[in-house]
Amino acid sequence: MYKRENGFKPWLLDTKFDACRFMRRQYDPFAKLVYSFFQPFTNINHTCPFEGPQILQGFYLKPELLLLPFPTGQYMLAIRWYFDKKLQFDTNVAVVFKMTNFECASYNKSWFVFHNYRLKALSRDKVILNMNGTILQPAYRIQAHFKIYKRENGFKPWLLDSKIDACRFMRRKYDHFVKIVYSLFEPFSNINHTCPYVGPQIVEGFYLKPELLLLPFPTGQYMLAIRWYFDKKLQFDTNVSFLFVEDFGKSR
Template sequence: MLFLHCRVVFQDSTKIRWTNAKCISLNQSWVRINQCRLKAIKRDMTVFNFNATFLHPTKDIEARYRVFKRENGYKPWLINMKYDCCRFLRRPYDTFGIFIYKLYKDFSNINHTCPLHGDILIQGFYLRTDLFKLPMPTGDFLLSTYWYFYGKPQFEVNVSFEFIENLI
């Protein structure tokens, strides 16, 4: 009798990694951006660190999320949404917003409702494939976010990432 011992290891065939980050304060009297950078931890792992200071308590925060796909320059791709962040922090109400929040909530100090004031931190944020369940084509993407306080633009955060799905 011949026994063949076969060990099958299933690896996630999806790879996601940060490629660029750019943060701009549009109103220095309300928001000061102290840090916005990517840091390579391992060959295939890059983390995003963000540190901003809200200089005044803010009860009216709105965010506009847009996703672009790189094809001869960045072209709009599927998602262009605006959220009332204070309402969302009280009770999450949108599928894409919940998806984005679940990605960064473990790395952030944004764990309470408005008013937000003081340091806003996102430290060591990396993209985890176990939470990234959206069907996406392979390619380079840009997540562009504009943040408004009381209807006026305050800062923007643009992060680029590469999504690779090896099906072979």
């Protein structure tokens, strides 16, 4: 275990164990605690031998399972895996990917209104967004401008900037950057069909999943600003700020 203090420095916990013996009897208290976090999300749940796909899916940290007194801070759990006493790969978990703020504004309340929007922290590293608004008249021609900002003495424009025909995009996901953004919130929204759009537009229980972020983001604070146009006229903005801390994992 490492703690971030001008870089990651070794912390209190350090253990080596025979993983095959551990899977027969969970004899190491620290490893047992770590295993309790990810056991429900993986097929790494039987005795040796291990072969074929090793899967971890939908994993998130549950603070109620952390039975050790951790001071506030950023940590990294580094695990080195050996087969026949030879190093095979590393898994170093230090990913934080969570929303920190959400702002929105309607500029034409005769066409679009926001009713409510709220971020709610479920744990230190899991924040959900609930938002709903209403399109009061059918929108047949929708455009959107996606732009990423990075915080460096205020938010400054970053690399990613894309304008799309949203109606065309909902027929065929032709823009790779917007496709990644859409994959993040699609399961949590009714914004999932082709034009026209009218009536309630809902995002519920949305949280960020680092495994879906297929772009290399340096550690930092970011904002995704989206400007929404109907008939080429600006209707509303949605700006979500998020924190990303890099995954320091590497394989050999």
